[in-house]
Amino acid sequence: MHQYISTEDNTLTIESCNAVSLVKEYGSPLYVLSESTIRDKFREIQSEFLDKHPDTIAAYASKAFLTTAFAKLVNQEGFYMDVVSGGELYTALNADFPSEKIIFHGNNKSHAELEMAVKNKVGRIVVDNLYELSVLADLAKTFDTPMNVLFRITPGVNSSTHDYISTGKKDSKFGISLDDFVIFPAVEQAIAASHLNFLGFHFHVGSQIFDNTSHILATKVALDLIYEVKHRYDYVIDELNTGGGFGIKYTDSCTPQSIGYFTDAIVETIQSYCLKHNLKRPRICIEPGRFIIGEAGTTLYTVGAVKEIKDIRTYVAVDGGMTDNIRPALYQAKYNALLANRPGDPVDSEVTLCGKCCETGDILVEHLPLPSAKPGDIVAVFSTGAYNYSMASHYNKHLIPAVVLVNGSESNVIVRRETYEDLVRQDVVPKHLG
Ligand SMILES: Cc1ncc(COP(=O)(O)O)c(C=O)c1O
Known part of the structure; x- marks a missing residue:
C-alpha cells in the first residue's frame, strides 16, 4: 500500500514495527503514525515549494x-x-x-x-x-x-x-x-x-x-x-x-x-x-x-463477531468504528484494509468491515476482499492519519484509541489510551440526585 508498510513472516510491518506486537503492547484499536513518512512529506513541501x-x-x-x-x-x-x-x-x-x-x-x-x-x-x-x-x-x-x-x-x-x-x-x-x-x-x-x-x-x-x-x-x-x-x-x-x-x-x-x-x-x-x-x-x-x-496513519483493530448473511453479505465487526473514523459515514470516504496478522493468506471472501456502534451506518469499508476473518484477527485500515483521531467521538461511550508514533523499530505513545474513568471525569451530580 504505502512504502513504509511491508510484510515479514506473513505479518504486517509498519516501518520496522510488527503490527501484531504493537497491538499486544498498546492495545486495540490503535492509531499508528509513521514518523518518517510525515517528515518526508514536510521535506517534499520544503524542497518542491519553499526552497524552489x-x-x-x-x-x-x-x-x-x-x-x-x-x-x-x-x-x-x-x-x-x-x-x-x-x-x-x-x-x-x-x-x-x-x-x-x-x-x-x-x-x-x-x-x-x-x-x-x-x-x-x-x-x-x-x-x-x-x-x-x-x-x-x-x-x-x-x-x-x-x-x-x-x-x-x-x-x-x-x-x-x-x-x-x-x-x-x-x-x-x-x-x-x-x-x-x-x-x-x-x-x-x-x-x-x-x-x-x-x-x-x-x-x-x-x-x-x-x-x-x-x-x-x-x-x-x-x-x-x-x-x-x-x-x-x-x-x-x-x-x-x-x-x-x-x-x-x-x-x-x-x-x-x-x-x-x-x-x-x-x-x-x-x-x-x-x-x-x-x-x-x-x-x-x-x-x-x-x-x-493522511497516508502516514494506519488504524489497527481486532475482529470480534463475524456475521454471514447467506447470499447477501458477511459483516466483519471490529472493536472500533465511526467513533474513531467518522469519514465513511460522514462522506462515504473509501478505505483499503487487510488482515495484519496474515496479510499473505489467500483472499477468499468479500466482506463489509463494520464497527461496534449502534448505527447501521457504522461501516468502515464495503466490498473488502479478505481471507476468511475470524475473531482475534487484526485488521489494518490504511491512510487514517488525517481527520480520524481529530474527529473521534465518545458515542456509545467508546474510548478513543491511543496514538503511537513509530520511527524505524522504535514506538512511542503520543496520546494515551483513555480509561472508563476519563469518560466520567467531567460529570457532575447535583445534590438532589446524589
Ligand atoms: C482553511 C483550511 N485550510 C486548510 C485545510 C486543510 O485541508 P486538507 O487537509 O485537505 O489539506 C482546510 C480543511 O478543511 C481548511 O478549511
Missing part, C-alpha cells in the same frame, strides 16, 4: 491531526501552523509553538477566542466575516496589539470533491462574499482600522483534490481582487493564502499528485498575472493538512 520559490510560507492545517507531540514535530520541521479554534490554539501554544507562526481560521470565532489570539500575539488572523472584523479591530485596539489580518474569500469555485468538503463555492458558510457591496466596504474597514495590518486574502477550495484547476481558478479570482484593491485604494496586497486540499492515496482509485504539481501552477499563475498587470507579487502561502499526515 522565494517568499513562500507553508502552514500545517492542524485540524487534520493535532497533539502536543505533533505540534512539536511541526515546529521542528520549521512550518507554520493553521488553527481553527481556541482548543487548537491552546494545544499549539501549550506545546511552545511560536505564536507568530500561527494562522487562526474559523467561520465563527468567539470573542474569547479572538481575545486569546490577540493576547498571545498570533501571527495572522484569517477573518471570515464582518462581525469578526469589528470585534477583532476593537480587541486589537483595547490591548494595543497590532494584528495581521487576511480575509477568507469565497471565490465561487466548485471543486471536484464531496460536497461536504467543497468549500470555495459561493453558497458556503465560509468566507466573505465577493459581491462588490460586501467585499469592498470590508477592505476599506480593514485598511482604516488603527490596529489591523491588512495583509491580503485567503481561500480554501476544498479537500482531497487531484486536479489543480479549482486552485488555479480561485487564484485568478483572488488576483483580480488584488488588482482591484490596488487601483481603488492604492493599497498593495502583501500575501495570498491559497489553502490546502491536496489529495492523497486512500485506495487504488486515488491518483495523488506531487505538491509541486499544484504549487508550481499556483506560483506561475500569480507570477505571470503580476508581471502582466504590474503588481507586486504577493507572498504565497499554502495550508496542507491531509497531504502531510
Whole structure:
C-alpha cells in the first residue's frame, strides 16, 4: 500500500514495527503514525515549494491531526501552523509553538477566542466575516496589539470533491462574499482600522483534490481582487493564502499528485498575472493538512463477531468504528484494509468491515476482499492519519484509541489510551440526585 508498510513472516510491518506486537503492547484499536513518512512529506513541501520559490510560507492545517507531540514535530520541521479554534490554539501554544507562526481560521470565532489570539500575539488572523472584523479591530485596539489580518474569500469555485468538503463555492458558510457591496466596504474597514495590518486574502477550495484547476481558478479570482484593491485604494496586497486540499492515496482509485504539481501552477499563475498587470507579487502561502499526515496513519483493530448473511453479505465487526473514523459515514470516504496478522493468506471472501456502534451506518469499508476473518484477527485500515483521531467521538461511550508514533523499530505513545474513568471525569451530580 504505502512504502513504509511491508510484510515479514506473513505479518504486517509498519516501518520496522510488527503490527501484531504493537497491538499486544498498546492495545486495540490503535492509531499508528509513521514518523518518517510525515517528515518526508514536510521535506517534499520544503524542497518542491519553499526552497524552489522565494517568499513562500507553508502552514500545517492542524485540524487534520493535532497533539502536543505533533505540534512539536511541526515546529521542528520549521512550518507554520493553521488553527481553527481556541482548543487548537491552546494545544499549539501549550506545546511552545511560536505564536507568530500561527494562522487562526474559523467561520465563527468567539470573542474569547479572538481575545486569546490577540493576547498571545498570533501571527495572522484569517477573518471570515464582518462581525469578526469589528470585534477583532476593537480587541486589537483595547490591548494595543497590532494584528495581521487576511480575509477568507469565497471565490465561487466548485471543486471536484464531496460536497461536504467543497468549500470555495459561493453558497458556503465560509468566507466573505465577493459581491462588490460586501467585499469592498470590508477592505476599506480593514485598511482604516488603527490596529489591523491588512495583509491580503485567503481561500480554501476544498479537500482531497487531484486536479489543480479549482486552485488555479480561485487564484485568478483572488488576483483580480488584488488588482482591484490596488487601483481603488492604492493599497498593495502583501500575501495570498491559497489553502490546502491536496489529495492523497486512500485506495487504488486515488491518483495523488506531487505538491509541486499544484504549487508550481499556483506560483506561475500569480507570477505571470503580476508581471502582466504590474503588481507586486504577493507572498504565497499554502495550508496542507491531509497531504502531510493522511497516508502516514494506519488504524489497527481486532475482529470480534463475524456475521454471514447467506447470499447477501458477511459483516466483519471490529472493536472500533465511526467513533474513531467518522469519514465513511460522514462522506462515504473509501478505505483499503487487510488482515495484519496474515496479510499473505489467500483472499477468499468479500466482506463489509463494520464497527461496534449502534448505527447501521457504522461501516468502515464495503466490498473488502479478505481471507476468511475470524475473531482475534487484526485488521489494518490504511491512510487514517488525517481527520480520524481529530474527529473521534465518545458515542456509545467508546474510548478513543491511543496514538503511537513509530520511527524505524522504535514506538512511542503520543496520546494515551483513555480509561472508563476519563469518560466520567467531567460529570457532575447535583445534590438532589446524589
Ligand atoms: C482553511 C483550511 N485550510 C486548510 C485545510 C486543510 O485541508 P486538507 O487537509 O485537505 O489539506 C482546510 C480543511 O478543511 C481548511 O478549511
